[in-house]
């Protein structure tokens with residue numbers, strides 16, 4: 001009986017460990033004690049690509065490439081939810097196009113426009129900080145400017161994400177990596 005109990009405890013701890021590591025790493029690396037979020041360096045190399053949106057015109061025109069940690073993808077495929085500490089980065093780049101042997105392709109060029117970042121917070125860590133709430137930290141970064149350019153997620157972000165409320169505010173239909181299909 002005791003050995004079954006011990007085995008159960010060990011199995012439970014093993015199952016929880018990668019998850020705990022992910023949130024520890026996120027909150028040690030990209031979030032200060034006051035809830036200031038920074039843009040992960042080299043996310044294009046270290047994170048998994050979730051999917052891309054192409055916006056043909058307007059302020060947001062170009063490619064929106066979305067990334068998260070590989071551990072967050074693995075957790076989502078198992079549970080259909082983002083784990084505590086998941087960091088989602090959306091990078092906006094301008095596009096160029098020209099006739100090529102495939103037709104008239106458009107590609108994401110070198111002009112970076114901005115980065116949107118969301119950090120999963122299952123613990124309501126920063127009550128009273130207007131960049132945190134509804135289960136996430138919300139941030140905006142712009143080339144040449146230091147730090148999060150958004151000071152209030154409710155006025156800067158939330159309204160536009162209401163259509164995705166049922167899927168934890170994330171537009172999951174654009175991310176084939178999450179389903180593995």
Ligand code: HEC
Nearest residue numbers: 053064090116117118138139140150156157160169170171
């Ligand atoms: C004008 C509306 C609008 C505003 C304002 C907006 N978003 Fe979004 N966001 C979207 C839409 C629509 C998508 C998915 C489609 C796309 O990128 O074109 C998206 C996608 C994202 C993604 C990729 C993950 C996902 O939800 O699919 C992140 C991260 C993100 N937004 C964060 C933010 C943050 C942080 C703010 C505020 C600083 C913000 N957004 C403000 C409309 C908006």
